[in-house]
């Protein structure tokens with residue numbers, strides 16, 4: 655599966671610099687898991703960032719501040735997304751201590767639709783309906799209660815409500831495909847829009863579409879969907 659739509663250089667750079675918020679970071683990590691091209695780009699940006707650090711003027715640090723910095727780097731490395739899922743039957747590569755530690759190794763929606771391994775650490779809510787054509791499920795992002803990440807599921811030929819945005823929206827297509835008047839997107843593709851984009855995704859006729867989206871700000875839903883907005887909290 656080769657993606658045709660990739661994150662912007664700005665977004666990949668922000669990821670390399672560690673400045674992407676938790677929601678977009680999770681959606682981007684799912685894209686990176688399946689996209690060699692973007693992984694390589696992030697690697698290049700990280701190398702550039704490292705080189706800049708090495709050539710920076712040395713600064714005099716107060717006693718103990720180096721240890722504090724290293725402790726912080728260790729803590730943040732421990733809190734960041736793992737680069738690959740832990741081997742089956744283990745947690746972080748270590749054997750399970752007891753049955754109580756055992757967690758499912760393949761994340762799914764409550765009704766059993768397989769999801770990317772990257773979502774294993776996060777709680778996936780039940781499907782809720784928004785109108786006849788759209789189901790959505792909130793993902794509780796571990797360690798980031800304010801992150802606004804949802805799964806969106808629309809049947810073949812169904813349409814999402816027409817909407818604009820008050821902030822950025824990052825979407826990774828997990829299954830199926832859609833078009834929104836700007837272009838066509840299929841599984842593996844990444845789409846990012848900002849407050850200047852107003853669109854209505856319409857799903858391809860040959861099957862349902864499931865996406866994961868991180869929404870910053872709020873959606874501006876037009877038409878009848880607007881009445882439902884208070885109930886979905888997006």
Ligand SMILES: [Zn+2]
Nearest residue numbers: 657660689692
């Ligand atoms: Zn990519």
